[in-house]
Amino acid sequence: MRKLSTLILLLFFVFSAYAQEDSTGYRFTVVKENPITSVKNQGNSGTCWSFSGTGFLESELLRTGKGEQNLSAMYVVRRNYYDKAVKYIRLDGALNFAQGGSFADVIETLDDYGVVPESIYNGLNYGEDKHKHGELAAGLTGYIKGIQQNNNKRLSTAWQNGFNGILDAYFGKIPTEFTYKGKTYTPQSFAKELGLTANNYISLTSYTHHPFYQPFALEVPDNWRWALSYNLPLDELMKTIDNAINEGYTVAWATDVSEVGFTRSGIAVIPDEDAPENIGSDQAHWLGLSQNARNMALKAKLEAGPIKERNITQEMRQTAFDNYETTDDHGMQIYGIAKDQFGNKYYMVKNSWGNSGNYNGLWYASEAFVKYKTMSIVINKNAMPKEIAKKLK
Numbered sequence: 001m002r003k004l005s006t007l008i009l010l011l012f013f014v015f016s017a018y019a020q021e022d023s024t025g026y027r028f029t030v031v032k033e034n035p036i037t038s039v040k041n042q043g044n045s046g047t048c049w050s051f052s053g054t055g056f057l058e059s060e061l062l063r064t065g066k067g068e069q070n071l072s073a074m075y076v077v078r079r080n081y082y083d084k085a086v087k088y089i090r091l092d093g094a095l096n097f098a099q100g101g102s103f104a105d106v107i108e109t110l111d112d113y114g115v116v117p118e119s120i121y122n123g124l125n126y127g128e129d130k131h132k133h134g135e136l137a138a139g140l141t142g143y144i145k146g147i148q149q150n151n152n153k154r155l156s157t158a159w160q161n162g163f164n165g166i167l168d169a170y171f172g173k174i175p176t177e178f179t180y181k182g183k184t185y186t187p188q189s190f191a192k193e194l195g196l197t198a199n200n201y202i203s204l205t206s207y208t209h210h211p212f213y214q215p216f217a218l219e220v221p222d223n224w225r226w227a228l229s230y231n232l233p234l235d236e237l238m239k240t241i242d243n244a245i246n247e248g249y250t251v252a253w254a255t256d257v258s259e260v261g262f263t264r265s266g267i268a269v270i271p272d273e274d275a276p277e278n279i280g281s282d283q284a285h286w287l288g289l290s291q292n293a294r295n296m297a298l299k300a301k302l303e304a305g306p307i308k309e310r311n312i313t314q315e316m317r318q319t320a321f322d323n324y325e326t327t328d329d330h331g332m333q334i335y336g337i338a339k340d341q342f343g344n345k346y347y348m349v350k351n352s353w354g355n356s357g358n359y360n361g362l363w364y365a366s367e368a369f370v371k372y373k374t375m376s377i378v379i380n381k382n383a384m385p386k387e388i389a390k391k392l393k
Contacts, residue, residue: 033336035062039361041354043131046099051352052331053106056252074123075116078171080105093148096221103378104227114187125172203229205376206237220328244383251334252378260295266357268365275308312371
């Protein structure tokens, strides 16, 4: 009897300790999770758009039974740099020439440029074992701005070869043909064998300064291709993301990670600064704090566990976009849905910062964060709810 009482007491303490631990921090339960490839590391380069875009395509290949592929993000970067330079000169410098890009740079180039395995083209031709593009970006920018000044009063026939020479020196020459797993391909034939074609995909967004259900070019600097996204009401955009995940697809996600609620530990939320449970009992003291002090307090609180979030509306999204509070600063991949210990909904996200954070390179972004900070998404057309696809004609 004494042994039984001791066992019951021990179980009570174990249960109590577990319950106490569970009341702080984050405890996630997976609702739906789709296959992804390993987390990559973009290093010191502004190429998240290529890593997340190729990661999205890799999940497409897993879904369609093509096996696990490791596609070269740097092949896509190298091809797009040249296109961007040509357009920059054609527009006499009135174009954003920087490391950033959009998912269109990955998807819309599929048919023309194809894809290449990472083992064939890793883009590390400059004495580094990790991507480090500071010198490269500075060199390319200086070169192209010098050409744009047009000191000869007409462009030479050599400037494009010179630009490609820099790219080849850093990334390596573009493979026109390669052998992979015993078979010879071109980049285009490799993409075709994998079943990757641009027409399979569609870009979507949600803003009120353009009509809903019509395409428009999202006015952000990294959309230098002026690629079109179809415009959906916010609730339908979220419904589309959920439908894609639940039907076994993943989502290429362009977002803004400059918010105080996007932590480096692997959590992304939109804290409600006015919620009593977030500011504590001394509201006067809270209001007297600087914005920086408030942000620090909110960060500490949200790291401790789920926090009260803002109720996101279509109008809030638009205001943040119009005021440059939402900018196109990061691309990732949404691959699943989870819930925390209180039943709050989160999206499971693959990042490209290596095995960082508490979840080895994966993030959990709350529903509020995705509603507020999604700039655009790319999905397989078949992942769209049929009733929404009909509205897009």
